[in-house]
Amino acid sequence: MTSQATHRAVSAATDPARWSARLWAMLITLCVVLFLDGLDVSMIGVALPSIGAELDLSTATLQWLVSGYVLGYGGLLLLGGRTADLLGRRRVFLIALAVFAVASLAGGLVSSGPLLILTRFVKGLAAAFTAPTGLSIITTNFPEGPARNRALSIYTVFGAGGYSCGLLFGGLMTGIGWRWTFLLPVPVALAALAAAWVLVPRDRAAEEGGHDLLGALFSTSAMLLLVYTVVTAPEVGWATPRTLGSFVAVAVLFVAFVAVERRVRHPLVRLGILRKRTLVRASLAVIALAGSYFSWQFLVTLYLQDALGWSPLTLALALLPVGLMVTLSAVFSDRLVDRVGTAPVIAVTLTVMTIGYLLFLRIDTAPSYLTVLLPAVLLIGVGWIGFPAINIQATAGIDDDEQGLAAGVLQTSMQVGAAIVLAVTTALISTGPHDDSPAAMLAAYRPGLEFAAAVTAVGAAISLAALVRLRRRPIEPAAEPAG
Numbered sequence: 001m002t003s004q005a006t007h008r009a010v011s012a013a014t015d016p017a018r019w020s021a022r023l024w025a026m027l028i029t030l031c032v033v034l035f036l037d038g039l040d041v042s043m044i045g046v047a048l049p050s051i052g053a054e055l056d057l058s059t060a061t062l063q064w065l066v067s068g069y070v071l072g073y074g075g076l077l078l079l080g081g082r083t084a085d086l087l088g089r090r091r092v093f094l095i096a097l098a099v100f101a102v103a104s105l106a107g108g109l110v111s112s113g114p115l116l117i118l119t120r121f122v123k124g125l126a127a128a129f130t131a132p133t134g135l136s137i138i139t140t141n142f143p144e145g146p147a148r149n150r151a152l153s154i155y156t157v158f159g160a161g162g163y164s165c166g167l168l169f170g171g172l173m174t175g176i177g178w179r180w181t182f183l184l185p186v187p188v189a190l191a192a193l194a195a196a197w198v199l200v201p202r203d204r205a206a207e208e209g210g211h212d213l214l215g216a217l218f219s220t221s222a223m224l225l226l227v228y229t230v231v232t233a234p235e236v237g238w239a240t241p242r243t244l245g246s247f248v249a250v251a252v253l254f255v256a257f258v259a260v261e262r263r264v265r266h267p268l269v270r271l272g273i274l275r276k277r278t279l280v281r282a283s284l285a286v287i288a289l290a291g292s293y294f295s296w297q298f299l300v301t302l303y304l305q306d307a308l309g310w311s312p313l314t315l316a317l318a319l320l321p322v323g324l325m326v327t328l329s330a331v332f333s334d335r336l337v338d339r340v341g342t343a344p345v346i347a348v349t350l351t352v353m354t355i356g357y358l359l360f361l362r363i364d365t366a367p368s369y370l371t372v373l374l375p376a377v378l379l380i381g382v383g384w385i386g387f388p389a390i391n392i393q394a395t396a397g398i399d400d401d402e403q404g405l406a407a408g409v410l411q412t413s414m415q416v417g418a419a420i421v422l423a424v425t426t427a428l429i430s431t432g433p434h435d436d437s438p439a440a441m442l443a444a445y446r447p448g449l450e451f452a453a454a455v456t457a458v459g460a461a462i463s464l465a466a467l468v469r470l471r472r473r474p475i476e477p478a479a480e481p482a483g
Contacts, residue, residue, distance in 0.1 A: 019147075026141070026199040027151055030134040031158035032192050033097060036185045037127040038162020039169060040104075041069065043181050044120075045301060046170030046312045050178040057113045067231040068117045072124025073131075074415035075224035079216055081132030081408020082268050085401055089137050090200045096129035097196065101189035108182035119182075131159075131411050136404035137200060139395050146338050152395070153334035153388035157326055160384045163293075165323040167301070171312035215260045215268040222253035223412070230419050234426040269405060273398070278342075279406055281466050282394035283413035285346050288459020289353070289383055289390070290414045291421030292452040296357065296380070298422060299429070299445045299452075307438040308365070318373060325381035333388045342393035343467045346386045350460035353383025357453035361446070365438040383456070421455055 019027075048062045084092040100123055107119035138155055142148040173180040229246035236242055261267040273279065297319070304310040304318070336345055356379025362372055394410040395403060425448040 022199060023141075025195065026201075027138065027154060029192050029195040029199055030137060031155050032188065033130050033196075034134055034155060034159040035162040036100070036189060036192075037073075037131050038159045039166050040123060040127070040162075040185065041073075042163050042166025042297070043170035043173070043184075044069070044166075045298070046167055046316070047174045047178040047181045050174055051116070054178070055111065055113055055116070061113050061117075064117045065120050068120040069124035069127075070231060070415060070419050071224065071227050072121040072126075073128050074124075074227045074412060074419055076125050076128035076220060077132060077412040077415060078223060078269065078405075078408045079220050080129035081136065081404040081406075081411070083129065084133035084136055084404040088203050089133050089140070089404065090196075090202055092129055093133045093137065093200060094193065094196060096126045096133065097189060097193045100126035100130065101186055101193060104182055104185045104189060108179045108186070132404055132407035135391065135395070135407035135411075139398075139403040139407070140203075141201065144396065146334070148395075149337050149388075149392050150334040152391050153329075153337070156388040156391045157329060157333070160326040160387045161323055163290075165320075167297070167312070167319055168316035168323065171316040174312055215257060215264060218253050218257035218260060219268060222250055222257060223416070225253065226250045227416060227419055230416075230423045234423050238427060270402065273402060273405060273409070276397070276406075278393050278396055279398070279409060281343075281463070282346075282390045283410055283417075284462050285350065285386070285390050285393075285459055286410060286414045287417030287421070288350060288456050288462075289387065290418040292353070292357065292456040292459075293380070293383065294418045295422050295425040295448060295455075296360070296452040298425070299448050303438075303441060303445055307436075307441040318369065319377060321374065321377050322381040322384065325378065326384045326387075329385040329388070333385060337389050337392055342389040342396070343463065343470055345389040346393065347460065347463035347467045349383050349386030349389075350456055350463055352379050354453060354456040354460050356380035356382070357449070357456060361449060361453070363442070365442060421452075425451055 044065055048065065051057065051065065052062045080092075080096070103119045103122040103126060107116060107123070110116055110119065135152075135155070138151050139148060142151040169184065170181055173184055225246060229243060229250065233243045258271065261269055261271055300319070301315060304315050305312065310318070333345075356376045359379060360373075360376035362376075364372075367373055391410065395406050398406045428447040428451055429445050
C-alpha cells in the first residue's frame with residue numbers, strides 16, 4: 001500500500017494535468033510569499049519622500065531603508081539556502097516567514113528612523129531564508145522535467161510580478177499613508193504562514209553536516225561586508241581608504257572561507273557546485289536582468305517624479321505593462337522551455353530587453369508615452385519572461401540535498417549583483433550637473449541609463465555565446481531540458 005501511494009504521488013507530481021488540489025495550494029502559497037519578497041524590495045521606493053517628511057529623515061538615512069533590506073537579503077541568502085538543506089526546509093521556511101510578518105508589523109508602528117531601518121534589515125534577513133527555501137521546496141517536490149518547469153515558471157512569475165508591481169502597490173498605499181506599505185504584507189504573510197503549516201510536507205534534517213560553524217561565520221561576514229561596502233561606496237567614495245580597505249577585508253574573508261570549505265569534513269558550501277556551468281550561466285544572466293532593471297527603474301522613478309512632476313500612481317500605471325507581461329508569461333513560459341530549452345529563451349529575452357533600453361534612450365523632457373515610453377517598457381518587460389528559464393537552468397541537474405544551495409547561489413547573484421550594478425549607476429549619475437531643471441537632470445541620468453543598457457547587452461552576449469557553444473556539441477539532458 002505504501003509503495004502504491006508513493007507511486008501515485010510521484011505520478012501526480014510528474015504530470016502537471018494531474019496535480020492535486022493540495023499540491024496546487026502549496027505551490028500558490030510559496031508563490032505568494034515570493035511575491036511579498038519582491039513587492040517589499042520595490043514598494044518602499046515610492047514611500048520614501050513621505051517617510052522622510054513625517055520622520056524628518058535625511059536623504060542618506062532614507063537610502064538605508066532600501067540598503068538595509070538589501071544588506072540582510074543579499075548578505076544571508078547563501079547561508080539561508082544551505083540552512084534549509086541541513087535543518088529541514090519546512091522548519092526554516094515557517095520560522096523565517098513568521099519573522100517576516102512580525103518585522104512588517106513593527107515597521108508600520110515605529111516612529112524612529114533607526115528602528116525603521118532595523119525592521120527593514122530583519123525583513124531582508126527573513127526573506128534571505130524564505131526565498132531559496134521556497135524554491136528548494138518546489139524543486140524537491142516536483143521532479144525535473146515538464147512538471148518542474150511549469151511549477152518554476154509559475155513561481156518565478158510571482159517573484160518577478162512582485163518586483164514589477166511594487167511601484168503600483170507603493171503608489172496606492174502611499175496615497176493612504178506610508179505606514180500601509182509596511183502593514184499591507186502582514187495579513188498576507190500570516191495567512192501564508194497558516195497555509196504553509198498545513199500544506200508544506202514535513203522533511204527531515206540532514207543526518208550529517210551542518211557543523212561548519214567557521215565556514216558559516218566567514219561566508220556570512222564576507223557577504224554582509226561586501227553588500228555594505230557596495231551600497232555605501234557611492235556616498236563615501238570608491239577610492240577612499242575606507243572603501244578600499246573594506247574590499248580587501250572582503251577578499252580576506254572569502255579566502256578564509258574557501259580554505260575552510262576545502263578542509264572541513266561537511267562543508268557549508270560544496271565548492272564543486274560552483275563549477276556547474278548551467279548554474280554559472282544562470283547567475284550571470286540574472287545579474288544582467290535584475291541589475292539593469294533595478295537601476296533603470298531607480299532612474300526612471302527619480303526622473304519622471306522629481307523632474308517631470310509625475311505622481312507615484314501615474315508612474316506606477318506607466319510601468320504596469322511590465323508586470324502584466326510577466327503575469328501573462330506564466331501561461332506559456334514552461335512550454336516554451338520544454339520546446340526549445342532554457343538557453344535560447346534566456347538569450348533572446350535578454351537581447352530584446354537590451355533593445356528596449358536603447359529605445360528608452362530617446363526620452364526627452366516631454367516624452368510621448370505611446371511612441372517613446374510604451375514601446376521601450378514592453379520590450380524591457382520581455383526580459384522578465386526569461387526569468388523562469390533562468391531559475392530552471394540554475395537548478396537543473398542538481399541533487400535534492402543541494403537544491404537549497406543552488407537556489408541560494410542564484411538569488412545571491414541576483415541581489416548582490418543588482419546592488420553592485422545599482423551602486424555603479426549611482427556613482428555615474430552623481431558626477432552629473434546638480435541643476436534641478438528637467439534637461440539637466442536627464443543629462444545627469446543618461447550615463448546611468450546607458451550603463452543599464454550595457455549591462456544587459458553584456459548578459460545577452462554571454463548567453464548568445466553559450467547558446468552557440470551548445471549548438472556545436474551535444475546538449476546534456478540534465479543541464480538543458482528540452483522537449
